[in-house]
Amino acid sequence: MNPLITKLERRDRLSDDERRALQDAIARVREVDARADIVQQGSRPTESCLVLEGFAARYKVTETGKRQITAVHVPGDFVDLHSLLLKVMDHGVLALTPCKVALVPHDALRRITDDHPHLSRLLWLSTLIDGAIHREWLVAMGRLSAVERLAHLICEVFTRLDVIGLTDGTTFRFPLNQVETADALGLSIVHVNRVLQELRGHGLLTWRGEVIAIEDVAALKRFAQFDPTYLHLEREPR
Amino acid sequence: MNPLITKLERRDRLSDDERRALQDAIARVREVDARADIVQQGSRPTESCLVLEGFAARYKVTETGKRQITAVHVPGDFVDLHSLLLKVMDHGVLALTPCKVALVPHDALRRITDDHPHLSRLLWLSTLIDGAIHREWLVAMGRLSAVERLAHLICEVFTRLDVIGLTDGTTFRFPLNQVETADALGLSIVHVNRVLQELRGHGLLTWRGEVIAIEDVAALKRFAQFDPTYLHLEREPR
């Protein structure tokens, strides 16, 4: 099943026709190795990439070689849908784990925008949710402490995975290692390690290998000041 | 003249029909006092606000009462266009200066998405540019020093004002005071004041009252690692 359809149906109802249009827009499927670039910064894509399986991240590198991860993507996310209109990629996208990616030609997407106004609005919506997540990250970066920020990121990934059925309610695969987590939070690796131990010390979670188990979801959310409103999970006509 | 039309025409060509559709969508114009909320966090707007004159900012307040400004808006920006599809405002918008704001009913916007696919893509584009700016701010927050961050913000506001003809090439109105600048950069007021003096000390700019004069635009951009690609200023078919 196309996980984008699941994602959109979580927010609104799709007609059979719309589901078909989305499915037919996929030209081919590509496998990407872990750590490889899915889309290069500065490129002008002619097709957009939808993550079917695996995890990806958007990132930018500064002139001084520092990396900042600006978004984490899970199955169902259309990682560079915006290249349809922005034309030039102002950032790169990389596979955090091995990924299976659906390629959707811009021609096909443009045809959807011409012929399926409601479906177009839902594609637009998915980019608006990306924007809402960016804003939440900005608040976390600017106004939360390092520990709170880490807890917040974990809550977000947990919630987004829970929505697509990829948790068992407490345990899930966290696709970032400590280096990548540091680049997502704007911290040093060393400090990520220390604040992680702080979360462990409070008995809020365990994190071994790629697996995180949240001991007390409500407590972690409280600690992180996590409010999922910004993920816009309500199902209503859009 | 509607400054949104100017903004969109900077990125693509509009037909007479599209210009008219945009203009006709405006139901009424509202004046907002400086510091007043234009849109409240948590509200469900039935119309979206387009800034005609003045400056605005999006912001969120944390549970502990700290404020983070996530975007600065200039004339031509559609500050809560996304509420058309997100439905619930996940942040507030406030007037930084007295503002004249055009109110566009969601009904009218929805009609545009049904009847004007190309114009809809350009409205979508404007929200994508907001997203691109969010990403650039994330990089600045995570990986630039406080001085660089301040310089970067000044470069961005300068460039965006320059594009709409609101600078004379070096001098422009900077709509944030030091308190608001601190909230936009995720810094304390005291530190904003200190890094500002550093920029002054390097002879990069003067800032008195609401007016900034950049001494050497190229030097400031270099210092801030400012690359305007993320503003997507190219004019091409979208």
Place this chain on the structure above:
DNA sequence: CGTCAGATTGAGCAGCTTCAACGTATGTGG
């Protein structure tokens, strides 16, 4: 002339970084 918002300054301290080393699990070639 008093008031008020905004800007500025100083001192001391906390949070986070840097550098450098060490630990641990996993894999690989001989």
Place this chain on the structure above:
DNA sequence: CCACATACGTTGAAGCTGCTCAATCTGACG
């Protein structure tokens, strides 16, 4: 099966960046 390499995580010490608290300054305005 061992020697070695590699990736990732962990720890300690020292220092810098930016914060907090508190006071003072400045200009605009009634």
